[in-house]
Amino acid sequence: MFNLAWKNLIHDQTRLLVTLVGIVFALVLIIVQFGLFLGFLDTSANVVEKSGADLWVTAPGIPHVNGGSAFKESKRWQALAVDGVERADVYALFFVNWKLASGSTEAVQIAGFDLDGGMGGPWNITAGSVEELRGEDTVIVDELYKSKLGITHLGQTVEINGRRARVVGYTRGIRSFTTSPYIFTSFKNAQNYLPLAEDETMFLLIRAAAGANPETVRKALAAKLTSVDVTTNREMWRRTQNYWVFSTGAGITTLMGAILGLIVGIVVVAQTIYAATVDHIREFGTMKAMGASNARIYEVILVQAGLSALMGYSLAIAIGWFVSRQSEGGNAPIALPPEVAGGILALALLMCMGASIISIRKATTIDPAMVFRG
Amino acid sequence: MIRIENLVKSYGAGNAQVHALRGVSLEVQSSEILMLMGPSGSGKTTLLSIMGCILRATSGSVRIGGKEIVGLPESKLPRVRLEHFGFVFQGFNLFPALTARENVELAFKLKGLKPRAAELLERVGLGDKLNTYPRDLSGGQKQRVAIARALAGDPPIILADEPTAALDSQSGQTVMEILAGLARERNRSVVMVTHDNRVLHYADRIIRIEDGLIAEDSEELAA
Numbered sequence: 291m292f293n294l295a296w297k298n299l300i301h302d303q304t305r306l307l308v309t310l311v312g313i314v315f316a317l318v319l320i321i322v323q324f325g326l327f328l329g330f331l332d333t334s335a336n337v338v339e340k341s342g343a344d345l346w347v348t349a350p351g352i353p354h355v356n357g358g359s360a361f362k363e364s365k366r367w368q369a370l371a372v373d374g375v376e377r378a379d380v381y382a383l384f385f386v387n388w389k390l391a392s393g394s395t396e397a398v399q400i401a402g403f404d405l406d407g408g409m410g411g412p413w414n415i416t417a418g419s420v421e422e423l424r425g426e427d428t429v430i431v432d433e434l435y436k437s438k439l440g441i442t443h444l445g446q447t448v449e450i451n452g453r454r455a456r457v458v459g460y461t462r463g464i465r466s467f468t469t470s471p472y473i474f475t476s477f478k479n480a481q482n483y484l485p486l487a488e489d490e491t492m493f494l495l496i497r498a499a500a501g502a503n504p505e506t507v508r509k510a511l512a513a514k515l516t517s518v519d520v521t522t523n524r525e526m527w528r529r530t531q532n533y534w535v536f537s538t539g540a541g542i543t544t545l546m547g548a549i550l551g552l553i554v555g556i557v558v559v560a561q562t563i564y565a566a567t568v569d570h571i572r573e574f575g576t577m578k579a580m581g582a583s584n585a586r587i588y589e590v591i592l593v594q595a596g597l598s599a600l601m602g603y604s605l606a607i608a609i610g611w612f613v614s615r616q617s618e619g620g621n622a623p624i625a626l627p628p629e630v631a632g633g634i635l636a637l638a639l640l641m642c643m644g645a646s647i648i649s650i651r652k653a654t655t656i657d658p659a660m661v662f663r664g
Numbered sequence: 665m666i667r668i669e670n671l672v673k674s675y676g677a678g679n680a681q682v683h684a685l686r687g688v689s690l691e692v693q694s695s696e697i698l699m700l701m702g703p704s705g706s707g708k709t710t711l712l713s714i715m716g717c718i719l720r721a722t723s724g725s726v727r728i729g730g731k732e733i734v735g736l737p738e739s740k741l742p743r744v745r746l747e748h749f750g751f752v753f754q755g756f757n758l759f760p761a762l763t764a765r766e767n768v769e770l771a772f773k774l775k776g777l778k779p780r781a782a783e784l785l786e787r788v789g790l791g792d793k794l795n796t797y798p799r800d801l802s803g804g805q806k807q808r809v810a811i812a813r814a815l816a817g818d819p820p821i822i823l824a825d826e827p828t829a830a831l832d833s834q835s836g837q838t839v840m841e842i843l844a845g846l847a848r849e850r851n852r853s854v855v856m857v858t859h860d861n862r863v864l865h866y867a868d869r870i871i872r873i874e875d876g877l878i879a880e881d882s883e884e885l886a887a
Contacts, residue, residue, distance in 0.1 A: 294762065294770065301761030576757040579718050580813075581746030582774050583739075 291586060295593035298570055305569060312562030313602025314609065316555035317638055321610035323551030325624030327544045329617070332625055334467040334534035334541070337383065337401060338527040342409045344504040345511065346526045347378070347494035348519050354533035355526055356399065356468070358383055358492040365515050366494055372510045374502030379404035380477045380491040384484045385470060389449040391440045397470040398439070398450070402480020409495040412474040417444055418459020423476045430459035434619065435471035451483045465623060467534045496520075556641055563595055563645035570594075571652060588650055595646035596639060603638040607631055665821060665853045666692040666715060671724035673710050673876075684710040686876040687724070694820065697847045697854045697866055702873035708857045709825060711873065715855060716749050716823045717741040729820070746775050750814025752824035752843075752856075756806040758798040764809045765794040771816035784812040788842055804835025811842055822846060824856035828863050840866045 299306055332339075338346075338355050347369060349359040369378040382402040387395040403410035411420055412430050422428055429450070431441060441448070446457045450473070466472055481488065498507045504522060511520040521529070535541030574587050614626040673685040685707045692698050692715075700708045713719035714726060718741075721734045728748050736744070750771075758767050768781035785791055788808040798806055807827060814822055822843065828836035840863045846852040847868075864870065872880035 291773075293766070294759065297761035297766075298759075572757065573759050576751075576753070576759070577770075577774070578742075579716065579745070579751050579753075579757075580771055580774055581742045581744075581749070583742045586774065 291589045292593055295590045296597060299594055299597055305566060309562050309566045309598055310602050310605065312558050313598060314606045316558040317602060317606030317634060318609050319551045320555040321606060321626065321634055322613060322624055323548040324630065325614060325626050326622060327548040328625035328630065329623035330535055330541055330544050331531055333465045333623065335527045335530040336464065337472060338523060338530050340413050341495060341523060343495035343523050344498040345496035345508050346521050346523065347496060347511065347515060350517060350519050354530040355383060360486055360490040360492055361518055363489050363491045365518055368515055369494055369496060369511055372514050374499050374507040374510065375496055376499040377407045377497040379407035379409050379495045381410040381493040381495045382477060382480045382484055382486060383492060386451040386483050388439055396439060398473045399466060399470050400480050400483050401472050401474050402477040405476050409497060412461045412464060414462045414464065416460045416462045422458040425458065427455045427479055428458040428475065429455045430461060430474040431457055432461045432464045432471060434465060439471065453482055463618060559641040560645035563598060563642050564649050566598065567591055567646050567649035568652060591646045591650055592643055595642040599638040599642035603635050607634065665694045665729065667727040669725040671714065671726065672722045673714060674722045683876050688878055690871060690878065692853050692855055694853050695847050695851045696868045697844060699864065699867040699870045700857045700873060701870060706873045707876040708873050712823055712825060712855065712857055716751060717744045748819055748821050750819040750822045752810050752814050752822060752827045754826035754829050756810045758806055758809055760798050763795045763797055764790060767809055768813045768816055771813045775817040777817050784815050788812045803831050804838055807831060807839050808842065811839065821853045824854065826858055827856060828860045833862060836860065836862060
């Protein structure tokens with residue numbers, strides 16, 4: 291039956307092309323829309339996800355990581371005294387102005403971290419190193435924003451919040467959900483750019499000792515530290531993601547686009563596969579007349595649909611991968627992690643075979659007169 | 665071979681009910697070529713469909729090789745078709761994506777038998793067309809492939825629906841010679857619906873159906 295299914299598919303190349311175009315269009319639409327949404331999710335809280343911290347100590351009631359406020363750095367010493375705390379590093383994340391050569395300004399977010407602990411620091415460094423941030427007024431920016439910030443070369447001197455800064459490194463792919471790029475620097479340098487007093491910090495990033503349960507440590511910290519909140523990294527990540535993705539129009543719009551893409555994709559695939567199956571309805575009727583059981587007919591229809599799904603998926607995932615790679619240099623990344631690629635394959639098979647099942651009923655309840663008439 | 669008694673087939677219900685067959689009884693013997701004739705809508709194809717276990721009767725009895733098939737569950741009917749029938753259709757109903765050999769092999773595969781497609785195609789004079797696709801065959805050649813396919817597994821009964829209707833005179837004669845040979849030399853029953861007066865002389869028996877009833881049976885007339 292595999293031979294019949296395969297030959298049915300490739301026999302009419304125009305029909306095959308139409309079928310594949312339909313499937314590929316639907317799958318690419320789903321890949322791009324979901325990729326955009328996943329890219330948004332990833333971007334919205336990437337500094338939290340990659341912080342390397344187990345716990346965050348913050349000013350009370352902050353809505354997300356980009357909305358922190360200052361509290362006394364002395365909490366750090368109290369935190370270090372709590373059982374199960376290995377490190378408690380100061381961290382700051384704050385919007386400031388970056389002055390462009392034209393004289394206008396661009397808002398950026400300074401991420402100031404403890405160089406010794408490394409928590410909250412940059413990742414995917416392509417030029418320079420974290421060590422170079424030990425120099426005074428040094429910063430690392432992402433390659434993506436070089437043009438936006440007027441950066442032409444390493445070592446270039448710029449002005450942040452009215453103070454000199456020097457670009458000593460680049461990262462790749464650290465996007466900001468807002469239009470304000472992240473600028474990494476040491477916490478000490480950050481204090482020069484931010485309206486933070488010498489004895490203040492905006493966050494404490496906590497690393498639990500090996501073997502310590504982060505939730506137990508969180509409870510101990512919450513009991514010990516007053517006038518601050520203690521949250522897990524996961525909770526801070528979720529809170530930040532929820533704020534940017536679900537509390538702003540952009541995230542909801544992207545999510546709706548993804549859902550719409552899925553619906554449109556399903557409808558397109560269903561119609562395409564249904565039409566392709568019904569095209570062979572007379573042959574299925576003939577098979578039935580010849581004595582084929584319904585199971586044999588299902589087999590041919592499902593194999594046809596499965597083969598269509600695999601061919602369509604192969605083309606769609608190649609296009610999706612290419613689009614995803616191209617988007618890496620842009621502001622709207624289209625994420626295509628392996629688990630999503632696998633999920634799309636399962637979805638393609640499910641959609642194609644599901645759509646073909648709709649036509650199975652038609653194939654197995656054929657009017658016998660149709661089989662006998664010319 | 666086939667014994668039909670008081671066969672009724674109705675469609676719809678109440679005032680909208682249509683009676684396609686209204687109590688047909690007949691018997692088909694082995695080695696017999698039985699032709700069903702009658703105007704369009706008289707019930708010929710319905711009768712052929714019920715004989716071939718493709719359509720279910722409303723009431724009555726159909727015995728194939730002594731076995732009652734009316735009332736058999738749907739799931740049992742494909743097996744009856746596979747064991748007892750070969751079908752020849754007016755429109756050939758070949759699979760366009762398969763070669764002549766593959767078309768015949770498909771019937772063998774459905775019956776779970778080792779394919780002997782080349783042998784059957786040789787028998788119908790198409791030994792040189794094994795790897796030819798239906799689009800490259802003439803109407804008569806397509807019908808001969810269809811006959812070869814119907815012969816897969818050597819079924820005792822061939823049901824044919826206007827097998828010569830789409831063919832020219834010469835091709836129609838060739839097809840009928842093959843069908844007649846099956847009946848005479850291999851003891852097969854051939855039941856065919858036809859409007860083609862050119863082939864009536866091949867019939868052992870002609871039944872004329874009108875309004876769902878047997879209007880005329882040449883066997884009874886002869887008696």
